[in-house]
Amino acid sequence: MHTGRGAKHYRATTHSARQILFHLGILDNEAGPAVAPLSFEERMADVPAALRPAFVSYLHRKRATCTPKTVSSLATRLAHFGRYLATIDPDIVSxxxxxxxxxxxxxxxxxxxxxxxxxGEPITVADRIRRVHAVSNFLAEITEWGWDDAPPRKLIFRTDLPRGQRVLPRYLPVDADRKLAAALSDSPYRLAADALLVQRACGLRIGELLDLELDCIHEIPGQGSWLKVPLGKLDSERMIPVDEEVLxxxxxxxxxxSPGRPLRHPRTGAPADFLFxxxxxxxxxxxxxGELNRAAATAGLGHITPHQLRHTYATALINAGVSLQALMALLGHVSTQMSLRYAHLFDATVRSEYERALDLAKSRIGPIPAGRTQLPLTDVTGDGGWKDAPAIKSRLAGGYCLRAxxxxxxxxxxICEHCPSFHTDSTHLAVLSAQRVDxxxxxxxxxxxxxxxxxxRHRxxxxxxxALIDASAAG
Structure with a gap:
């Protein structure tokens, strides 16, 4: 009977059936992996034969300090480098x-x-950076480890990395956020839809979301309910306060x-009762x-990624005035630079300074005539003196300085007035006195x-x- 399905489909279906029977208690043994991962030797098959042992040995060594997923990604990037070497120099010996x-x-x-x-599209700048980093670290580390076939000199430098794009977090605007939440609430695929609603409500990474266990909610006397987020991308756990909606x-x-027996944890190998x-x-x-794509289409929105829900959560916290330290704890960031991306998105200080300067400028300039095309702050000092401008000001000997x-x-x-090498005399008393008044x-x-x-600073x-005036007058 021809069904148009390949052997891979039937292997996956058979594996799923065995898993269901195991969790129903009909079978005693859990099904093995549906697809066995390729070995490092198989993944490095296209690397020049003389170099292959070094590539494979390096990947085995990295398993001691990196997660399996990290090593797998590293293998993908090194395999690309190896294929390139096989193309341009297949006879390379070391x-x-x-x-x-x-x-x-x-x-x-x-x-x-x-x-x-x-x-089928060109790889991103971020992917280019990761591939160069992978090769650079590979060559640098085998040199540090003293491997015999390591390069005798450094081959990749910091300036070889393309300039990364400093993009702002892609959050969902309030209206889009509400439309998506409504579409998820009406979804017939409740498990996946509710998973996305939890991610939006708690700012989880998708890996952290799917690693949640049945006992993830903790009640702390006097502190309310908290969600325990398991080890994730940065190998750290954290607790997030949750409200009745999340409960x-x-x-x-x-x-x-679907209830069933505990599943093997992919990180530890220990049995775990996962929530999803x-x-x-x-x-x-x-x-x-897939459920997020369906809900976004239903809501009339464009393509949305799960990580955008995390960005939306963080943006809402920033708009509500949460501190940087609290934001770091809630998002599981280990450095301030990671959280500062959201602080730069809506900087309340920049906004308040802009509005104050704009109000002062308008009060001095007066209403802008119809048809005027200049920006509001073009004439920030208006008809008033420079000393009244809403800017950081300094009186200089030959003029003044204005900074936003x-x-x-x-x-x-x-800096000159405070320098020990600065000298003056009585001929400059008038300038010094005027500078002092200002x-x-x-x-x-x-x-x-x-x-x-x-x-x-001015004082x-x-x-x-x-001191300078007294010294000049005495001299």
Missing amino acids: LAALDRRRHIEPFITSLTTTVNSVT TLVDRITATR THHGKRLSQSAVR PAQGSCPYAN ARELAEDAQKRGWIEEAE ALVSRLD
């Missing part, structure tokens, strides 16, 4: 024979036209999931992504605006000018 001009520079250049095997979701998921199970298997990332508040104080402001006014202006450090300049 990694020690690698030459920067002959092998490394052409490889880095080739990445600009390398195509993603799945999408209701978890209760509904517990009732919807369906017919003897864990809910897959592809199922979650967002720029902060200039590290070179009035500095006192600028200190008062900064104090009123709440720029305490800026006010102290320090006044003290220094007093």
